[in-house]
Amino acid sequence: MTTTGVQAIIPAFQELKVCAEAHWKGLWKSGRTVITVGTAACGQAAGALEVLQAFRDEVSKLNLDCRVIEVGCMGHCYAEPIVIISKPGYPAICYGHVNPVIAGTLVKEFVAGDNPCLEFVLGALEKNDLIPSLSEFPRAQYEKKLILKNCGHIDPTDIEQYIANGGYLALEKALRMRPEKVIDEVKRSGLRGRGGAGFPTGQKWEICRNSAGKPKYAICNADEGDPGAFMDRSIIESDPHSVLEGMLISAYATGARQGYIYVRAEYPLAVERVQIALRQAKKLGLLGREILGSNFSFDIKLFQGSGAFVCGEETALIASLEGEAGTPHVRPPYPAVSGLFGKPTTINNVKTLTYVRHIINNGAEWFAGIGTKGSRGTAVFALAGKIVNTGLVEVPMGTTLRQVIFEVGSGIPNGKKFKAVQIGGPSGGCLPESALDLPIDFDSLKKAGAMMGSGGMVVLDEDDCMVEIARYFVEFTQRESCGKCTYCRLGTKQMLEILTDITKGRGKLEDIDMLQHLAEGVKAGSLCGLGKTAPNPVLTTLRYFRNEYEAHVREGRCPSLMCPDLIAYYILPHKCERSCDACVGTCSVEAISPDKKRIKVIDQEKCVKCNNCLVACPLQYNAVVKLSPPGKVPTSKK
């Protein structure tokens, strides 16, 4: 780079920064209240757009000096729609489960009046004497927000808010470093890819930089096809510029001239926010030709993928970008050597790229100081399933599963018992209670048979049948397999047939051994990562929950009372209340009728196991139970 180029960077960026900071200050101008509404996909699903409108209507009706702005997801998805009201004289207060009526009340009572409506409060954002703050929640002691920090606190459609909060500072800094130095920094930070495989990011960039061939490309993988995972979507929706900044730095480091963000088309909001972010970055000269007056030029295009799971695999993704069918290819050559159009290409996950700016800003040593020896930094998980606090969490690597599930996630709802945690989606595995004290890092999870995957964490309780869980995931991978290679195409199909039989009570003991044999074969013999990891849900459930498989096969019993073919609904005569017939009307097939003593009886022939009667039976009677095997139902005396 020429010196004039380097010299131009500082004033160019300074100008942007001053402007952005003035804009940000103007937003928080003294005396004015600011209301932020979380409108990422999770917020919108809970009705955030209606809440947003209600705030705007009420504010304009009362003619208040108050700004209502949209932000992304704070990670407390269980309490969406989430709203933060920052009123001078009060700490910023976060409200959960807000609806349009509550919105109206908050404006009237708090913004216009001085009643902060404690009944709707989730917590304050900072410590104060009035309201307990979110940082005093037990979970706060385990959380460490790096890449989720902006999420839910700035407007993702406003680049100036990002810049005012430290955005693009790392780009400015990187552009004044030599590309090799940038790579060295990332290498020394110990950053490993968050897309699943955990490959060292700096090393990947270095290989790409040193590979012959031009132009080079940089790709951001935002395919996120695992069921249960939504971290990448959330980051893109809430803080898209942090992804762009990471891509820019990676491109500068490797020498790439063109970038692609591969987002699944099923994420319309993410698509829209990337488009807005790209437009704004271009307008400010942060993207395109001669960025910040330097002689580094880089452009990014958005590509909407068809949303196939296998298209998240890097070689399939590249094929799909090239306009070919999205099927994986054999590696080597790795994309860093020969990728898009046969040119050196880095492909990185959304989260991986988002870490980069923090590493450049704070230095490799700082990042390496977080987490464990082999896994530096934080881990981001989407908590889902049988857990009180669903949502996004970010914790240092090395935090135990127990801490994440029971402290951050507040444990299992409805007094149920923890059974397993499924980590890494269809490529991951189910870990039992005995694994709860494992530290979360790439290597420990792998050793236990699971995988970091791209970060889905689904908690399962005593009502979840482990055979059914395995069957569900194999059904998914069989459907999503590209079908190219023999083991994955046919092996997963054989496994699915066996698992289906077992859940239907048709399994034989030999089937369990065959399942193990098939799973090992598919793992060893498949061409790409999809097939190589597809057996993990089966292998881990066989390893940790073999007794459940055996109960299905030997006794026709589903220990979790989940497999419909292995259970029967039964009304306990001594508990059934004669005067009540709540269940009778709810039965979808009229299988319930009272006997002579007005005790309700289920006709097992007619019952379709819809579960309605169990729900309908009033709690004080609790007379409907599930029995397994179905033969346990006493034969009725007519």
Added chain:
Amino acid sequence: MMKTVSLTIDDKQIETQAGNTLLWAALDNGIYIPNLCSLRHAAAPAASCRLCWVEVEGKAQPVTACTEIAAEGMVANTRGTQALRLARNGFELLMASHPIECARCAALHVCELLKIAGHLNVKLNKNPYRKLVHHLPIDSSNPLFNYDPNKCVVCGRCVSICRERGTGVLGFAHRGFDRRATTFYDELIGDSACEQCGECVRACPSGALTFKVSVNV
């Protein structure tokens, strides 16, 4: 002169052109390794049939011979237990989803599956896996040949050769277990732009594509 490398496969000292894969090095030197999806001049190996396993000294796991470049001094073994187990399991999976009706099959005398079965010592009537075959209609719309999609082993030979020498009407479609060679939107081959060069039939190893009248191939 082309550069050559020398290596050992199954205790046999062989020479091959530099850059060749282990698979073609072996085949050219009379050492058979089961294979269905490898094409000699393909830009990149499909590596999809998962049958060509060999053990290479210094590597912990067997590798597919069609993706491994023959290197000077390499020592490879096609008969190692691990390699054979992977090849057999893969082949048995293929056979579990292939209708076994050899006596009635027009490809009986050119069938490569039978050759592989013989080589791997796999009994076609004693398969450990479940019989899972498709029951799709046979496409006999083309005057020259028939296509029985139920017998397709998804090797891709017909697709490549059709693109190379024919009109490119064949491709792959569908996912997972349903993937197979077919035409665009599964239209009948007779209705497609096929010009009946017959190359695909000559390339097919599995009896899925067969000439209507037996011709010498």
